Amino acid sequence: MLFLNPFLLWGLLAAVIPIAIHLLNRRRHKTIPWAAMQFLLKATRESRGKKKLRHILILTCRALAVAALIFAAARPIVSGLIGWGGGSIDTVVLLLDRSASMESKPADGLDSRRQIVIQKVRDSMASLGVSRLVLIDSATSKPQEIPSPDSLTELAATAATDSAADFPSLLSRAAEFLADTSGRSEIWIASDLQTSNWLPDDHRWAATRASLAALPQRPALRVLSISGPTAANSAIRLLGSRRSGDELLLDLELFRSSDSRSSTTLPLTTHLNGARTSESLTLPGQSLRFQKRVPLPQGSSTGFGHLSIPADGNLRDNSVFFAYGPARPVQSLIVAPAGEAADYLALAAAPPGFGNQSAQRIDPAMAATHPTADLAAIFWASDFPTGPAAESITRFLNSGGQVLFLPPAGASPSSFLDLKWSPMTQAPAGKFFILKDWNHSDGPLRDGIDGNPIPAERLKAIRRQIPLGDAAPLARWEDGEPFISRRIVEQGTAWFLSSTPDYSWSNLGDADVLLPTVQRILAAGADRFDASYLTTVSSDAAQVLPGEIRTRLDDYGTPDPANSAYQSGVFRLGERLLAINRPAQEDNLEILTREQLDQALDGTKYTLLDQAGQANDPSLSRDVWRAFLIAVLGFLISEALLSLPKKSHPQVLSKKVIA
Amino acid sequence: MHDFLDNTLLSRLGSLPIESRVPMLGNVAGKHRSPHRGSSVEFAEYRKYVPGDDTRRLDWKAFARSDRFYIKEFEADTNLRAYFVVDASGSMNFTGNGEAKIQVARRIAASLAYLLVNQGDAAGLSICTDKLHLEVQPSRRAAHLERFFSTLGSVQPTGETGLIAALHTIAEKTSQRAFVVILSDLFMDTTALGDALQHLRYRKHDCSVFHLMDPLELGFEFDRPHRFVDLEDGTSIVAEPNLIADEYKTALRDFLTTVRAKCHDAAADYQLVTTDTPLEPLLREFLTARLPKSKH
Numbered sequence: 001m002l003f004l005n006p007f008l009l010w011g012l013l014a015a016v017i018p019i020a021i022h023l024l025n026r027r028r029h030k031t032i033p034w035a036a037m038q039f040l041l042k043a044t045r046e047s048r049g050k051k052k053l054r055h056i057l058i059l060t061c062r063a064l065a066v067a068a069l070i071f072a073a074a075r076p077i078v079s080g081l082i083g084w085g086g087g088s089i090d091t092v093v094l095l096l097d098r099s100a101s102m103e104s105k106p107a108d109g110l111d112s113r114r115q116i117v118i119q120k121v122r123d124s125m126a127s128l129g130v131s132r133l134v135l136i137d138s139a140t141s142k143p144q145e146i147p148s149p150d151s152l153t154e155l156a157a158t159a160a161t162d163s164a165a166d167f168p169s170l171l172s173r174a175a176e177f178l179a180d181t182s183g184r185s186e187i188w189i190a191s192d193l194q195t196s197n198w199l200p201d202d203h204r205w206a207a208t209r210a211s212l213a214a215l216p217q218r219p220a221l222r223v224l225s226i227s228g229p230t231a232a233n234s235a236i237r238l239l240g241s242r243r244s245g246d247e248l249l250l251d252l253e254l255f256r257s258s259d260s261r262s263s264t265t266l267p268l269t270t271h272l273n274g275a276r277t278s279e280s281l282t283l284p285g286q287s288l289r290f291q292k293r294v295p296l297p298q299g300s301s302t303g304f305g306h307l308s309i310p311a312d313g314n315l316r317d318n319s320v321f322f323a324y325g326p327a328r329p330v331q332s333l334i335v336a337p338a339g340e341a342a343d344y345l346a347l348a349a350a351p352p353g354f355g356n357q358s359a360q361r362i363d364p365a366m367a368a369t370h371p372t373a374d375l376a377a378i379f380w381a382s383d384f385p386t387g388p389a390a391e392s393i394t395r396f397l398n399s400g401g402q403v404l405f406l407p408p409a410g411a412s413p414s415s416f417l418d419l420k421w422s423p424m425t426q427a428p429a430g431k432f433f434i435l436k437d438w439n440h441s442d443g444p445l446r447d448g449i450d451g452n453p454i455p456a457e458r459l460k461a462i463r464r465q466i467p468l469g470d471a472a473p474l475a476r477w478e479d480g481e482p483f484i485s486r487r488i489v490e491q492g493t494a495w496f497l498s499s500t501p502d503y504s505w506s507n508l509g510d511a512d513v514l515l516p517t518v519q520r521i522l523a524a525g526a527d528r529f530d531a532s533y534l535t536t537v538s539s540d541a542a543q544v545l546p547g548e549i550r551t552r553l554d555d556y557g558t559p560d561p562a563n564s565a566y567q568s569g570v571f572r573l574g575e576r577l578l579a580i581n582r583p584a585q586e587d588n589l590e591i592l593t594r595e596q597l598d599q600a601l602d603g604t605k606y607t608l609l610d611q612a613g614q615a616n617d618p619s620l621s622r623d624v625w626r627a628f629l630i631a632v633l634g635f636l637i638s639e640a641l642l643s644l645p646k647k648s649h650p651q652v653l654s655k656k657v658i659a
Numbered sequence: 660m661h662d663f664l665d666n667t668l669l670s671r672l673g674s675l676p677i678e679s680r681v682p683m684l685g686n687v688a689g690k691h692r693s694p695h696r697g698s699s700v701e702f703a704e705y706r707k708y709v710p711g712d713d714t715r716r717l718d719w720k721a722f723a724r725s726d727r728f729y730i731k732e733f734e735a736d737t738n739l740r741a742y743f744v745v746d747a748s749g750s751m752n753f754t755g756n757g758e759a760k761i762q763v764a765r766r767i768a769a770s771l772a773y774l775l776v777n778q779g780d781a782a783g784l785s786i787c788t789d790k791l792h793l794e795v796q797p798s799r800r801a802a803h804l805e806r807f808f809s810t811l812g813s814v815q816p817t818g819e820t821g822l823i824a825a826l827h828t829i830a831e832k833t834s835q836r837a838f839v840v841i842l843s844d845l846f847m848d849t850t851a852l853g854d855a856l857q858h859l860r861y862r863k864h865d866c867s868v869f870h871l872m873d874p875l876e877l878g879f880e881f882d883r884p885h886r887f888v889d890l891e892d893g894t895s896i897v898a899e900p901n902l903i904a905d906e907y908k909t910a911l912r913d914f915l916t917t918v919r920a921k922c923h924d925a926a927a928d929y930q931l932v933t934t935d936t937p938l939e940p941l942l943r944e945f946l947t948a949r950l951p952k953s954k955h
Contacts, residue, residue, distance in 0.1 A: 026884050029897055034887035035750035035760075035844060036876045037894075039914065043906035044898050050900050 011070040018062035058642045065635035083359030090183030091132040093174045093219070094121060094146075096158055097191035098139045098566070099165040100316040100586040104257075107229035112314070113296055114160060117190040118152050118228055125149030127591045136173050138197070139538070139566040143177045161566035162316050162582035165197035167600075168204040175211035185219040191594040193225045196585035198633070200596035209603055221606035227591060228610075233257045233313030234266060234283070237587050238320035239449075241579070242523060242530050245356050248294040248324050250307070251449055257313065257589060270294060271554070272305035289449045293435075301326040304570040304579055306556050316582060319556050321570050323533040323579035327356065330526045331374055332392035334361040336381035341406065344509040345379045345503035348518035357522070364389070372396040376525035379518065381406035381500055384416035397492035400528035402521045404495040407465035409502070415496060417487055419469030431498070432460035433506075435483055435513075438475030443484060444495065444517040445475050449472035459483075459513045461506030467496040486519070491528070495521060531575070536583045537568055548574030661808045663765035668939050669773055675946040677739070677775055677838075694696045705729045739780040740797045742829055743768040745811070746843030747788045748820035749890035753844075755875025757934030763871055764842035764899035766938055769808055769889055771840060774946075776804050784810055787825035788818045797837075819891045820847050826855035830862045834954050841927075842869045848919045856925030867945075870918060873934045 034040065038515040057633060102114040109116060125133055126149050139161045152158055167189070191197065199205075199282070202632050212218065239251035248549065254266065263284045270277045272294060275357050281288070296303065304323035311318060332349040344359050349359035362370055364380075368388035380403060387392050393403060393416070405416075418612045435456045438445040447453045456475065466481050473482035477498075494599040500509035501581040508514045535541040542565070544550050552559050554570040563570070568581050592600075597608065708717060708728030718731040745768055751761040772782035776799060783797030784807050795803075795810050822843050829839060839859055845852060845868075859866050881900035888895040900907075915931065922929035930945060 026897065026899070029884040029886050031886040031888060031895075033753065033890050035753035035846060035873070035890050037750075037887065037889040037891070037896075038846060038910065039907050039910040040896060040898060040903070042910045043903040044896060046906040046910075047903040055899075531680060614705055 005074045008070060008074040011073065012067055014070060015067040017066060018521050019059055022059055032247045044262060058639055061635045061639035063633050065639065066362075067632040068628045068635060072625040072632065076628065078196070078626050079213070087131050090133060090185050091178070091185040092125065092130045092135060092182055092187065093143070093177060093187045095167070095170045095174055095187060095189045095191070096135060096137045097167075097194075097197060098137050098158070098161045098163065099167045099192075099194065099197055099418055100160075100162045100219070100582045101194050101197070101314070101589065102192050103160050104233060104314040104317040105231040106226060109231070109233050112160070113192050113226045114158070114190075115153070117224055118158055118286065120224070121188065121190060122149045122152045125152075130246055133175060134178070136170055138167075138170060139163045139218055139563070141166075141170060141173050143173065146150040153169045156560070156562035157561050159560055160316060161537070161563055162568040162586070163566045163582040164585050165191065165194075167191065167198045168202050168208050171208045172204070172211055174219075175208065175215060178215050179211075182217075185280055186216065187219050187221050189221065190227060191223070191224045193227065193597065194586075195590040195592050195596065196588045198596070198600060200592060200600045205600050212604055214255065218604075219606045221601060223597065223601070223608045224641065225607055225608065226612045230257055231313035233317070234264075234309055235314065235317035235587055236268075236307060236309050236320050237317075237584065238307075238534075238581055239289070240527065241322045241324070241534050242527060243296070243324045243327055244299075245327055245586075246296050246298070248296055248322065250292045250294060250320075250322060251289070252292055252320070253287060253289045254281060254283055254309070255282060255587070266309050270305065271308070271556070273297065273300070273303045274555075291449050296324070304553055304568065304577060306554050306579075309554060315557075316568075317587065319568070320581050320611075321554060321556075321579040323570055324530065325533055325576045325577070328374075328526070328529050330354075330357045330376045331521055332357070332359045332379060332524055333370060333372070333375050334359055334379045334381070335364050335367045336361060336379070336399070336406075337363060338595040339502070340509070341381050341409070341502045341505075343444075344514060345381065345406075345518065348501075348511065348515045349377070349379060349522060351515070351523050368392055372401065373399075375401060376529075377402040377404065377518075377522045379404045379406070383408045383412040384414045386414050390416055393549075393648045394489070397494060398490040400525075402492035402493050402495065402525035404497060404518070404521050405467070406497045406500045407505075409500060409505070412465075415469070417469070417489065419467050419471060419487070419496065422466040422468050424463055424465050426619075427462045432462055433457050433464055433477045433479075434461075436476055436480075438484070443474035443486065444520040445484065446520075454516050454624070455512045457509065459507065461499040461508075463505040464499045466498050471496055493524065534579050534581070536579055537566055538583070539580075542571075542573075542578060542580050548576070553577075556600075661769065661812050663769050663812065663943075664773070664808065665766070665770070665938070668942075669770060671939060672770065672942055672946065673777065674776060675743075675943065676770065676778055676950070677946060678949045685910065688804070704732050706732060718772060730744075732861060737825075740833070740835060741772070741775050741780060741782045741838040741840060742785055742797065742833065743772060743782065744787065744822065744825055744829065744841045744843075745814065745837060746820050746822045746841075746845075747786050747814045747816045748822070748843075748846070749817050749892075750820070750844050750846050751816040751871070752890055753873055753876070755873035755934070757873055757936075760844055760871040760873060760934055761814065763932065763934045763938075764869070765811050766813070767869055767932070767942070768840065768842055769811055770938065770942060772807050773804060776801060780847065782807060785825055785829060786810065786814050787821040788816070789821045792825060793826070816890075821847065823847060823851045823855050826860055828847045830855070830858040830864065833862070833864070836863045836865070839868045840864045840869065842871060844871050845918050849914065849921055853920065853921035853924065856921060856927050860925045860927070866922075866925065868918075868922050868927050868929050870915075870929065870931045872931060872932060879904050879911075879913065 067088050096118070098114060103112040106116070133149055133268035135144045135146050135157055135401050136142065137157050140157065144157055146152060146155070171187070178185055234254065234256040237253045239253055242249045256264070263282055265280050265282050268279050270283045302323070302325050304321070306319050306321045308319040334342050334345045334349065336345065338361065345361040346361055350357040364382040367385060372392060372395070375396065378393065378401065384405070397403060407421055407424070409424070411423055414420065438456055440447045440453060445454050445456050464477070467485055471482070471487045473485045475483040477483055481498065483498050487494045499508060500504040501514050503509060550564055551572045552564060552569050553572055556569065559569065560567060705718070705721070706729065708730050712730050716730050718729045721729045723726070745764050747761065751764065755759055768784070775782045779799060781797035781799045784795035786793040793810060795807050820843070822841070826841070856866060868917070879900060883900045884897060886895050886897045919929050930941070932941060
């Protein structure tokens with residue numbers, strides 16, 4: 001508790017006035033000759049105890065009433081951040097969450113959570129008289145001295161960004177800073193407690209807590225959160241962007257935060273190279289995934305644009321940006337001996353009508369020397385590569401390529417990535433291996449963007465070879481053996497299928513499973529060429545390299561040049577064209593639970609101040625003089641009650657005595 | 660003229676006789692009933708003649724009717740001897756919201772003495788402290804009153820009370836029945852007071868107690884702490900009356916109840932007199948209450 005008029009606290013000395021008056025009264029007594037001394041002596045003897053206590057209580061009430069009045073006049077402030085036990089603080093390190101989710105507005109407010117929390121911190125700082133304020137914002141992660149709390153709302157370092165926040169790292173930075181700082185310090189964390197920013201299960205928390213605990217003077221941790229209901233908000237997210245000939249395929253997701261289940265219509269505006277088109281989208285429920293095909297101008301080699309929805313509860317999630325480069329043929333390589341399996345693979349990799357897709361088959365012996373730089377994917381239906389071929393495939397994987405391995409249709413002793421094929425097994429006569437379950441949200445058998453599942457249950461196999469080794473299964477046969485497994489290798493992915501599109505093995509050739517699998521692997525492989533045009537805020541690709549200059553190209557919103565590195569948009573960095581979007585984790589609105597916060601900040605004795613739904617409360621600190629005035633009233637009433645004469649006042653002259 | 664004498668009061672009360680509640684043994688004829696048969700006009704009884712009786716008192720008419728000798732007896736009237744015992748201890752000097760207690764005692768004693776002498780009775784005075792015992796022997800003479808008054812007026816209350824000893828002395832020394840009027844605040848041991856009253860009763864004295872109290876002593880109403888200095892021994896105590904008022908009043912009430920009970924046990928009249936009480940109604944009530952029922 002602090003005071004706005006601390007000098008008035010000298011008035012507390014006035015609390016001794018009632019006691020002084022009492023003592024003076026005792027000293028300034030009148031002398032009176034008295035006859036009935038025997039009763040006086042007896043009364044004096046008997047009045048000790050309760051009466052004395054009562055008198056002391058009366059005096060105490062008077063003194064406390066005066067003290068409470070002085071306290072009220074001194075304008076006491078109780079800050080939720082400071083608490084009652086607070087005193088003067090030398091340094092406050094403010095960790096400010098500037099992530100895109102902080103731009104959401106509380107249901108009853110006009111300002112974003114970031115603005116509200118900054119105002120609250122500013123007002124509290126001003127009233128608490130903190131001598132030194134250091135800001136570490138989530139975008140730059142750099143400590144920055146703030147000369148005056150009043151400037152907090154004006155600083156570029158507190159402005160909105162499209163970045164994500166990384167709290168384990170931010171707290172570590174705060175601990176590093178405080179290691180060289182003397183005096184009493186506190187760390188104030190202003191955040192919306194978004195789980196994806198706090199990463200409560202991150203292994204770095206242990207080190208963060210240790211570095212905080214190692215500080216010579218452990219700082220108090222105050223977590224300021226403004227949770228509670230959020231204003232109605234819709235958001236758009238770009239899941240992927242791929243050029244296909246003269247079209248740009250944009251995988252998009254539209255979702256809204258309100259709980260309404262009724263459908264709503266949103267205008268979607270597309271800006272492509274300065275041209276603008278609008279359309280209406282009906283959002284049937286909470287979210288809608290769809291693919292938008294954007295026709296590109298004839299002969300357009302590179303370009304950019306953005307899609308936007310109207311402004312709402314969060315201004316930072318209403319747009320996505322894209323850029324594209326020249327059309328590239330999607331080339332794939334089928335490494336397999338000639339035969340039915342190779343034919344079906346070639347057909348699935350370059351179906352008729354897909355003019356920009358081409359597939360070439362080579363024998364496994366030729367694989368080591370075949371160039372792979374322009375390949376989107378390799379389909380390997382033979383023994384695992386060894387020697388130079390294995391090296392070539394590994395390089396391809398490391399650079400982001402996709403490789404699908406299919407069984408060699410025979411015993412194979414060779415291994416790759418510590419995996420090897422099991423001997424071929426055959427289904428009992430008259431029975432098939434059929435798929436039991438598969439991952440509907442990840443992998444090549446995931447549901448379509450419109451939510452329709454792949455008809456993988458139609459797959460029947462009579463022969464199979466299982467990849468043995470460390471790979472994550474994404475689809476399983478009925479007996480639990482993997483049908484599709486995945487192994488991430490650097491930037492690329494190795495996929496393993498446990499049957500081949502050969503009708504003596506399975507009906508994979510029917511295309512229900514093979515076509516989407518091959519096409520999705522191809523798309524993922526081709527994305528690495530388009531990925532150079534797409535990145536997220538604060539990613540490595542979005543950083544300016546030496547000699548590069550960042551120039552914003554799009555005209556969406558009001559760009560903030562001081563924060564261009566932390567904002568989404570289409571930028572030219574030197575020769576690079578980059579569409580930079582907010583990180584996907586910012587669209588995950590899951591809030592940290594108290595248990596998760598306890599776990600993350602275990603041992604720090606933090607204070608959580610959640611101003612849920614109090615967007616209109618201008619300050620974290622509250623004037624509590626009214627409470628003291630009520631206390632004055634309470635003490636005076638108590639004093640009056642204690643001073644009241646007893647109801648059963650003895651009557652000396654009863655009628656009986658007088659008679 | 661003494662300041663404690665009020666002529667108006669005395670003239671108003673002059674019509675009211677002071678009666679004794681017990682037969683008196685005076686040495687001259689008076690208006691008070693005597694335990695002996697005498698020669699007043701009031702018939703008492705017949706009794707048989709026994710040799711030695713005064714033949715002048717034979718009822719000859721009864722002898723004529725019954726041929727028997729009867730002695731006709733009449734009530735004997737005698738005078739009354741009153742002792743006014745005035746407590747002159749220091750506490751009687753207390754002046755609160757009324758007159759000083761000693762002054763009220765003077766006024767009561769002087770008025771009653773005047774009325775007594777005026778109706779032919781004898782009035783004596785006994786003034787007592789622990790160190791001083793002034794006595795004015797009872798006398799019927801009007802000139803005696805001047806000595807009575809001057810002695811009463813010269814009293815300066817001081818020291819502790821000697822009332823108990825004075826009462827015992829009067830009880831012992833006064834062989835004839837007397838009317839003993841006690842004027843005191845009775846701030847003393849109530850058991851000893853009771854014993855003294857019982858002593859007087861045993862000696863067949865008619866006792867009346869005027870218990871003098873100041874309204875301030877009864878109400879004990881103060882608005883600030885006071886140093887209370889004992890009027891008798893000079894000791895002092897600083898006290899906050901507001902804090903001890905309840906206990907004080909309880910103790911005082913117990914004391915008054917006890918004193919009243921002691922007086923009742925000793926068949927003594929008890930009058931609680933506050934020093935702000937007008938004397939006329941007080942004395943009128945006192946005198947009226949003492950009138951025999953037949954004379955009402």
